Amino acid sequence: MSQVQPTSPGDDVVVIGAGPAGLTAAYQLAKHGRRSVVLEADDIVGGISRTPERDGWRFDIGGHRFFTKVKPVEDLWHEILPDEDFLLRPRMSRIYYDGKFFDYPLKAGNALRNLGVIEAVLCVLSYVWARIRPPKDQSSLEGWVVARFGWRLYRTFFKTYNEKVWGVPASDIAADWAAQRIKNLSLSKAVINALLPKRNQKEITSLIEEFQYPKFGPGMMWERAAQLVQGAGSEVRMQNRAVRIERTGGRAVAVVAQDREGTEARIEASHVVSTMPISELIEVISPPAPEEVLRAAKGLSYRDFLTVALVVPATASFPDNWIYIHAPEVRMGRIQNFGSWSPYMIKEGRTCLGLEYFVFEGDELWNSADEDLIALGTRELEALGLVGKGAVEVGYVVRMPKAYPVYDEGYAERVDIIRRWLEAEVPNVHPVGRNGMHRYNNQDHSMYTAMLSVENIVTGSHHDVWSVNVEEEYHEEVSTGASAGALSSAGTGRSAPVLPGRRSEP
Ligand SMILES: Cc1cc2nc3c(=O)[nH]c(=O)nc-3n(C[C@H](O)[C@H](O)[C@H](O)COP(=O)(O)OP(=O)(O)OC[C@H]3O[C@@H](n4cnc5c(N)ncnc54)[C@H](O)[C@@H]3O)c2cc1C
Known part of the structure; x- marks a missing residue:
């Protein structure tokens, strides 16, 4: 990568966060010859896509598969890491319940064998009962699934996992998520889909069965990206938290960073690309946003x-x-x-x-x-x-x-209030990424929002980063909607149900 142009004070772009979105922004800026200062609060790069190392053992936060339909992102992955650093891995995953392993995505034969004849008969009876006496309230995940699968299958494949992931009873999770993800699905269709070979699903199947993965985990990609950014003449300041964004005259003019000792440094900025949680971004802007915007930020969970x-x-x-x-x-x-x-x-x-x-x-x-x-x-x-x-x-x-x-009741309005205020009052602050936009973005869409924002900064284009679609239908859990695991989609962090507001902090 060529070197960034020398800058005078105030020309730098300040990037908050050295996760996938922040480092992508800095990398793309450098490609355009623009210098940036990346502030990272932690002592490790990669954000949620980091690969921490302890005593020589490397592991992910979850497991991070690399798959995308966004060509510029795919290209960028292979620009940052040489092909020999990527592995193509076969995927195998199962569901563990009642001492047994169920294939995931579910296969009818395997599921029946595992359930055993008696339990399988009870599941069918429970399904028939639910058809005769469907739950009155089908606005919740519980009611919706029980009406279509019966209580027993609901308890085996839907209830516990979703309750573990979201931390609320399944009867409090809104049904529209389930309805959207496994629409038109009934037990009979599920069984048919599971028995018949998949049709028209070549591309999707390959995404399910194998995925790319950097040899030493996702963190390897972000460690390399940080090196390239620094090599091009930009800065990555570790253990430096953005604690204040100064605004005046309808723009952000500087970011104040604080290191672990509490020492503050003021960096003048032409633009700010922010991947810090949008709720926290609002709180550090000074002078403060109006009460309504602060309240919206506080309401995000x-x-x-x-x-x-x-x-x-x-x-x-x-x-x-x-x-x-x-x-x-x-x-x-x-x-x-x-x-x-x-x-x-x-x-x-x-x-x-x-x-x-x-x-x-x-x-x-x-x-x-x-x-x-x-x-x-x-x-x-x-x-x-x-x-x-x-x-x-x-x-x-x-x-x-x-x-x-968390997508809880009212979250979309809150994000909208924040977004509109930022666009009107500090248009040179660009929220991108996952928590940066309060969106279920995986790495690919987190990166893509950063790539589009950089183009807006550098070329004056007007991409709407909020229209980057996190719910694209290619993702495996949708395509394998025939399986109850459709509701296990937290596996990749993409797509989520609407939850009730947090009533009590545990
Ligand atoms: C369990 C799990 C599994 C996942 N699996 C996959 C997967 O298989 N494939 C996939 O592509 N994606 C996956 N994801 C999603 C992926 O982790 C995120 O999309 C991605 O990390 C988001 O990148 P980001 O840069 O927007 O934010 P983050 O990764 O959150 O990075 C933000 C960075 O900003 C820093 N920061 C925050 N506040 C400040 C501040 N005030 N000052 C300075 N720095 C600050 C943070 O320390 C962090 O390093 C998964 C997520 C989870 C939770």
Whole structure:
């Protein structure tokens, strides 16, 4: 990459956050010869797509598949990392419930075998009963699914996992999400779809069955991007949090960064690209936004996430990339097997399992000591019989606040209020990315919003980044709507149900 042009004070673009969107913005700016200063609050790049390393073990926050239909993003991935750093990985995942593994996406034969004759008959009876006496209220996920599948299948494949992910009873989750994702689906169609070979789904099938993955995890991409950005003459300031954005005369003019010691530095800016949570962005703008906008920002909420990574002998493990844990007797929601993601992430005949807990920042699990979480993870793994007693050698904990922007009642209006105020009062502040826009953007769309914003900055074009569509139908969970796992879509962070407002902090 060529060098950025020398700048005079005030010409720099300040980029807040060194996750996929922020580093993409800095990278694209550099390609246009524009210098940027990237501020990253943490001591690691990659944001939610980071790959933390502990004692030589690398693992993801969740597991990050690289797939996209956005050609410029696909091209950029391969521009940042050479082809030899990408692996094409086969995908295998199953659902664990009641001591059994169900293929995911569900297959009728496998599901029937696992349920057993008696349970299968009971499921059919329960389905017939639900057809005769459908739940009166079908506005919730529970009512909607029960009406179409019956209570027993609902409890096996829908209830527990979704409750773990979203932290609210399924009877409080709005039905329109389910209705949209698995519309026109009935049990009979599900069975037919599961039995018949897939039609017209070549492209989609390939996305389901394999995915790209950097050898050393997604963090490898962002570590490389940061190096390239710095190599081109831009700055990446780690452990520097944006704490204030000064505005005057209808524009943002400077960003104040604070390091870990509390020392502040003021950086004049021609534009600000922000990937920090949009709720926090509003709070740091000075002079402050009107009360209505501040209230809208305060009203946005999040679901948080923690990973307990446990090292076990490879022989004590399983072949899946990940397993959905529907079993209600444990709190973990999913387990990643990083050895199945990349052989480069494991060593010495051992593998690293990432147990995922969906939490609220500040709740009991979030506040538990690391040793207690490791002990809990070990106990739960053993209780499920997924690894033998004493197999766990060592464990690590990573907490990830604001992993999921929550779509609750009124969130869209709140985002709209914020967005309109920003556009009117500080049009040179560009919110992009996932929490930056309070959207279920995966890496590809997070990056794409950054790419479009950079074009707006550099060429004066008028791309509407808010029209980048996160709900594109190519994604696997839609195409495999025949499976109950359609409602397990939190797996990739894309698409989410509308939840009730947070009534009580756990
Ligand atoms: C469990 C899970 C699984 C996922 N799986 C996939 C997948 O398979 N494939 C995929 O493509 N995507 C996946 N995603 C989504 C992906 O992680 C995000 O789309 C992506 O990381 C968003 O990038 P971003 O740059 O917008 O934000 P982030 O990744 O959130 O990065 C924002 C950065 O800004 C920094 N920051 C925040 N506030 C400040 C401040 N005030 N000053 C300075 N820095 C600040 C943060 O520390 C962070 O580094 C998954 C997400 C989750 C939660």
